[in-house]
Amino acid sequence: MQSAKEKPLVYSCSGCSSAAQMANDLALKLNRQGVAEMSCIAGVGGHVKPLVVTATSGRRMIVLDGCVLACAKACLQQHGVVPTVHFNLSKFGVKKVKNETYCPQQSEEVYDQLLQQINTL
Numbered sequence: 001m002q003s004a005k006e007k008p009l010v011y012s013c014s015g016c017s018s019a020a021q022m023a024n025d026l027a028l029k030l031n032r033q034g035v036a037e038m039s040c041i042a043g044v045g046g047h048v049k050p051l052v053v054t055a056t057s058g059r060r061m062i063v064l065d066g067c068v069l070a071c072a073k074a075c076l077q078q079h080g081v082v083p084t085v086h087f088n089l090s091k092f093g094v095k096k097v098k099n100e101t102y103c104p105q106q107s108e109e110v111y112d113q114l115l116q117q118i119n120t121l
């Protein structure tokens with residue numbers, strides 16, 4: 001079992017669209033299941049010191065973005081941080097729809113695909 005400090009960090013975008021909600025929930029699930037330790041991307045984008053210290057600590061890092069705009073990745077780029085692996089959910093067929101939640105079945109399928117790729121990190 002990896003200690004908390006050895007686990008990769010996970011960040012996700014977060015927003016109103018179905019894709020952003022799925023990205024955030026997938027990151028929460030990775031955290032809950034002990035695959036990675038989630039930290040808050042809003043603090044990284046907002047230059048909040050303790051959260052920037054975590055983000056720039058050099059740990060392996062998984063980043064989930066809901067669409068091609070890659071907001072979470074852009075927040076990290078402000079601090080010169082490049083994730084170990086970056087997932088754009090649109091490449092998994094996830095649609096970005098406003099005012100709707102995502103399909104739970106699709107989220108399960110995407111989670112399984114993420115795990116397969118994360119396990120090779």
Ligand code: SF4
Pocket residue numbers: 013014015017019020023065066067068069070071072096
């Ligand atoms: S990456 Fe796309 S889905 Fe995520 S917050 Fe940015 S615009 Fe929204």
